[in-house]
Amino acid sequence: MAKLKVKINDPFWSKYDALVRDVVIPYQRDVLNDNVADAEPSSAIRNFRIAAGEEVGEYYGMVFQDSDVAKWLEAVAYSLENHPNPELEKEADEIIDLIGRAQQPDGYLNTYFIINGLDKRWTNLHECHELYCAGHMIEAAVAYYEATGKRKLLDIVCKFADHMDSVFGPEEGKIKGYPGHQEIELALVKLYRVTGNKRYLNLAKYFLDERGKKPYFFDIEWEKRGKKEFWPGHRSRGPEYEQSHLPVREQTEAVGHAVRAVYMYSAMVDVAMETGDEELLQACRRLWNNIVYKRMYITGAIGSQVHGESFTFDYDLPNDTVYAETCAAIGLVFFANRMLQAEPKSQYADVMERALYNGVISGMSLDGKRFFYVNPLEVDPEACEKNGNMEHVKPVRQKWFACACCPPNVARLLASLGHYIYGVKDDTIYTHLYIGSSTELDMGGTRIGITQNTNYPWDGKVVITINLDVSKELGLGVRIPGWCNEAKVSVNGEQVDLAKVTVDGYAIIKRNWQDGDKVELDLPMKPVRMRANPLVKADIGKVAIQNGPIVYCLEEVDNGPNLHTIVLPKEAELEVSYRKDLLGGVNVIRAQGEKAMIGEWGSALYKANTSIEYQSIKLTFIPYYAWVNREPGEMLVWIREK
Numbered sequence: 001m002a003k004l005k006v007k008i009n010d011p012f013w014s015k016y017d018a019l020v021r022d023v024v025i026p027y028q029r030d031v032l033n034d035n036v037a038d039a040e041p042s043s044a045i046r047n048f049r050i051a052a053g054e055e056v057g058e059y060y061g062m063v064f065q066d067s068d069v070a071k072w073l074e075a076v077a078y079s080l081e082n083h084p085n086p087e088l089e090k091e092a093d094e095i096i097d098l099i100g101r102a103q104q105p106d107g108y109l110n111t112y113f114i115i116n117g118l119d120k121r122w123t124n125l126h127e128c129h130e131l132y133c134a135g136h137m138i139e140a141a142v143a144y145y146e147a148t149g150k151r152k153l154l155d156i157v158c159k160f161a162d163h164m165d166s167v168f169g170p171e172e173g174k175i176k177g178y179p180g181h182q183e184i185e186l187a188l189v190k191l192y193r194v195t196g197n198k199r200y201l202n203l204a205k206y207f208l209d210e211r212g213k214k215p216y217f218f219d220i221e222w223e224k225r226g227k228k229e230f231w232p233g234h235r236s237r238g239p240e241y242e243q244s245h246l247p248v249r250e251q252t253e254a255v256g257h258a259v260r261a262v263y264m265y266s267a268m269v270d271v272a273m274e275t276g277d278e279e280l281l282q283a284c285r286r287l288w289n290n291i292v293y294k295r296m297y298i299t300g301a302i303g304s305q306v307h308g309e310s311f312t313f314d315y316d317l318p319n320d321t322v323y324a325e326t327c328a329a330i331g332l333v334f335f336a337n338r339m340l341q342a343e344p345k346s347q348y349a350d351v352m353e354r355a356l357y358n359g360v361i362s363g364m365s366l367d368g369k370r371f372f373y374v375n376p377l378e379v380d381p382e383a384c385e386k387n388g389n390m391e392h393v394k395p396v397r398q399k400w401f402a403c404a405c406c407p408p409n410v411a412r413l414l415a416s417l418g419h420y421i422y423g424v425k426d427d428t429i430y431t432h433l434y435i436g437s438s439t440e441l442d443m444g445g446t447r448i449g450i451t452q453n454t455n456y457p458w459d460g461k462v463v464i465t466i467n468l469d470v471s472k473e474l475g476l477g478v479r480i481p482g483w484c485n486e487a488k489v490s491v492n493g494e495q496v497d498l499a500k501v502t503v504d505g506y507a508i509i510k511r512n513w514q515d516g517d518k519v520e521l522d523l524p525m526k527p528v529r530m531r532a533n534p535l536v537k538a539d540i541g542k543v544a545i546q547n548g549p550i551v552y553c554l555e556e557v558d559n560g561p562n563l564h565t566i567v568l569p570k571e572a573e574l575e576v577s578y579r580k581d582l583l584g585g586v587n588v589i590r591a592q593g594e595k596a597m598i599g600e601w602g603s604a605l606y607k608a609n610t611s612i613e614y615q616s617i618k619l620t621f622i623p624y625y626a627w628v629n630r631e632p633g634e635m636l637v638w639i640r641e642k
C-alpha cells in the first residue's frame with residue numbers, strides 16, 4: 001500500500017503535531033547546528049562539513065551522531081507532507097546538499113570513518129553503528145522523497161546501498177556480517193518498496209539470515225582487527241545483547257537491547273511480508289507474544305534493566321530500576337504497525353495504542369522542550385540521586401542528551417502519526433487508531449475519503465464519515481479496543497450486531513458505501529483497576545488505574561510525599577472529571593484512599609506485633625504521560641490495594 005497522506009485534526013494529537021513542527025524540529029535543528037547554548041554540544045552538522053572538506057577539525061560526538069541528522073530530516077519530511085514550509089524545506093535541502101558533498105566517490109557515507117580513516121570502515125560492525133546510521137539516512141531519504149518528490153537524498157542513499165551491496169553478501173570476497181545495531185534491515189525494505197530494486201530487499205534478508213550463524217561473526221571481526229574494542233567491555237555482553245545468539249527464525253524470546261530487538265523484529269515482518277516467508281512471520285508472532293504477554297510494562301514500555309538497556313526474563317518488570325527507553329516503546333509501535341499490516345488483528349493495535357498514549361509520549365514534556373530517555377513507573381527523586389541502581393533514572397526530563405537517540409525518534413514518530421491510523425488488506429480498510437483526521441485512499445481506482453471526528457482519549461465517541469464520488473462495495477474494519485467491553489457501532493444510525501461481524505477484534509462492515517455514510521462508534525470509557533499476572537513480583541497486591549487507553553499515576557504534587565504508603569481500598573470509587581486547565585486538558589481520576597500514619601512510629605525502624613495505621617486521603621490520579629510537567633517529585637503507577 002502506498003503511504004497514505006493523513007491530515008490530523010484532533011484535540012489531543014494536533015497539539016503534538018504543532019509542537020513537533022513549531023518547537024521540536026526548530027530546536028533540534030539548532031542543537032544539530034550547535035546553536036543551543038545550554039544543551040550538550042552535538043556537532044552533527046559540523047561533522048558533515050569536516051567530512052566534506054569544508055571545515056578543518058575533529059569528529060565530535062557519539063559514533064552514531066550522523067543518525068541525529070537523518071532522524072531530523074525524516075521528521076522534517078513527514079512534517080512537510082501535511083504542512084508545506086518552503087523555508088524549512090530549503091534548510092533541509094541545504095543539509096542534503098552537504099550530505100551529498102560528504103559522500104565518498106564509491107558511495108560510502110559515514111562522517112566518523114570519513115574523518116577518522118576510511119581504512120577502518122566496516123571493521124567493527126559490532127560497535128560502530130555504520131549500518132545503523134546508513135539505515136536512518138535511508139529512512140530519511142525515502143520519507144523526503146515521498147513528501148517532496150525530490151530525489152537527491154534518495155539517489156545518495158541508493159548509491160550508498162549499492163556500495164553496501166558490493167561489500168556484504170554471501171558471494172566470495174564479501175564480508176559475511178551484519179550490524180551490531182539493527183536498523184539497516186527495515187530501512188532497506190523501505191528503499192526496495194520505493195525503488196523496486198530487489199537487491200535492497202535481498203540485502204535486508206541477507207543481514208537478517210546471517211545473524212546468529214556460528215561461528216559468531218563479531219568474534220571473527222574482533223580477532224581480525226587485533227582484538228580491539230571501541231566501547232571497552234562491550235564484548236562481555238555476549239551475543240544475546242544484539243540478538244545474535246540464534247538464527248532469527250529460531251528465536252523465541254525477546255532478549256538483549258530492547259531497541260535493537262524491536263527494530264529487528266520489525267524488519268523480520270517486513271521481509272516476511274515481501275517474500276511470503278511464513279516461517280519468518282511465525283518467528284515474529286512468537287517474539288511478539290513473548291513481549292506482550294511476559295515482558296512489557298503496562299505503559300507499553302519495554303526493557304527491564306539498565307544493564308545492556310535490555311530485556312531480562314519473563315515477568316521481571318521492576319518499576320523503579322526499569323529502563324523503558326522511549327526509543328524502545330517507539331520501536332514496539334513500529335513492530336506492532338508491521339504485524340498489523342501482515343495480519344489485521346486488534347491485539348497489535350491495542351499494544352500500539354498502549355505504547356503511543358503512555359510510554360512514548362511520556363518521553364517528551366508537554367512544551368516539547370525536554371525529554372526522557374528512561375521512563376520509570378515509580379520514582380523517588382532521592383533514590384535517583386543516592387541509590388546507584390537508579391542512577392539512570394532521571395526524576396525530570398532533560399534538555400538534550402549526549403546520546404540523543406530519543407528526542408528525534410519521538411519527533412519522527414509524532415510527525416508521521418497519520419501513517420499509523422489506517423491499514424488496507426484486500427478489499428477492507430482498517431481503522432487501527434481513533435484520531436481526528438482526514439485522508440483519501442484509492443481502492444481499486446475509486447477515491448474514498450475518510451474523516452474521523454473524536455475527542456479520544458477523553459471520550460470514546462468516534463464518528464467516521466465516508467466520502468465518495470461513486471458508491472463502492474468494500475469492507476470497513478473498525479477496531480473494538482481491548483479495554484472496551486460495551487462497544488456499540490452504528491451505520492447511519494442503525495446498530496451493527498458486533499457478535500456477527502467481529503473478526504480478530506475488528507467489526508467488519510461490508511456494504512455498498514454511499515457518499516456521506518456515517519459510522520458511529522460508542523466506546524464507553526470507565527476507569528478500571530488493572531492487575532498484573534501474579535508472577536510479576538513488582539506488582540502483586542497492587543493495581544494500576546486505566547481509563548480507555550490511558551494509564552494513570554499518582555504524583556507527589558497532588559498527593560504529598562511517600563506515595564508508597566498510599567493504599568487504595570477495594571471499594572473506593574474512581575471518579576472521572578475533565579480538567580481543562582490542567583496539563584493541557586486531561587481527565588483526572590479521584591478516589592478516596594488511605595495513607596500510612598508515619599508519625600505514629602516515632603524513631604522506631606522496626607516494631608513487633610504492631611500494625612500500620614492509616615488515615616483517609618483524597619487521591620488524584622493524572623495520566624502517566626503527563627507526569628512531572630509541574631513540580632518535580634515522587635511518582636507512582638502501581639499502587640497497593642487493600
Ligand code: ZN
Pocket residue numbers: 325326327328373404405406407409
Ligand atoms: Zn533512545
